[in-house]
Amino acid sequence: METLKMRTAGTDGPAVLLLHGLGATGAVWDGLMAEPGYRWLAPDLPGHGGSARLPHYSFGGLAAAVADALPERGPLLVIGHSLGGVVGLALASGWFGVKVAGLFAIGVKVEWSESDLSRATAMAAKPPRVFPSREDAERGFLKIAGLVGIAEADPDGVAETEGGWRLALDPRAFGVGAPDMRGLLGAARCPVVLAAGEHDPMSRPEQLRALSPHSAVLRGLGHNAHVEDPSSLLPFPRQFVL
Structure with a gap:
């Protein structure tokens, strides 16, 4: 597969991999990537933006494509939004040869109804x-x-x-399905924080607390908290020393 389009910024400090949500591109991280002190890596996920499509979409397939495109194998921190948070969880398992030191997953939809899945399939x-x-x-x-x-x-x-x-989005990416959050959290080999904007209708704080005691609420923000207020994410990488 072709190398994914990769945005980079910064030359010093810990490496931080930024994974966008379904339908977006790595450009959603531009505000965060302006912050000094880190080496930022923001790919367009397969089937999005300037990256090639996949013949079939799965969380593992997306994680494998990201791992193959990385210029280094870690250790690195990962911040993922929505779909990107699930891809980050898959990478945190170590199954794809990347060493993840910590993951901050924002706005992941963890509860899926049959209606939700039917709409995504359609x-x-x-x-x-x-x-x-x-x-x-x-x-x-x-x-x-x-x-x-x-x-x-x-x-x-x-x-x-x-x-x-x-x-540019490949519509077939909507068929990725619902994540096995308990299984992915159980497989993670690093600290994981699940976060949601206070006003995010897709990822409610109480849903995240039911999955993990390590959760956070981003006050006053919605589903795309990383775009609304990029600085709200900075406490996460600062709590880890690589």
């Missing part, structure tokens, strides 16, 4: 929508990534196609 089966203009496609990108009103569209989030523009 979205995975839909052909990519063709928009009449780039601007329309960019609005579609922001909507599906939950970034309307809090971020600009990443140019890599859309692509020109026959008859107009489409999202």
Whole structure:
């Protein structure tokens, strides 16, 4: 598989891997990557932005692709949002040859209903929508990534196609399914903190506390807390010394 598109920043300090959520790209971490004192690594996950697609999407497949694209095997810290948090948990198992020293997983959806899974399956089966203009496609990108009103569209989030523009996102990525959170947490070989924005409708603090005593609430923030207030995440890497 092609190497994933990888954004990097910083030359000194601990390495921190940043994993975005479903529908977004590594650009959501631009605010955090402006902070000094770390070596930031932010790939576009497979099937997103400037990265190649996978023939089939699974949490393990995504983790393997990220591991293969890393310029170093660790130790490193991982901050993952939503889908990226689950991919971070898979990496934290050590199964993919990466040494993770600590994981901060934000906004992971841990409770899935049959209706949730049915909707995701239906979205995975839909052909990519063709928009009449780039601007329309960019609005579609922001909507599906939950970034309307809090971020600009990443140019890599859309692509020109026959008859107009489409999202770069491979719709089949929606078919990744629900994570086995208890199994992944049990397999993790490093400290894991589950976090959610206080106003995140997809990942409620009480749901995270039921899974792990190591949870955190990001006050005043929503599902995309890392975009709304990047500095709210800085206490996590500062508590680890690599």
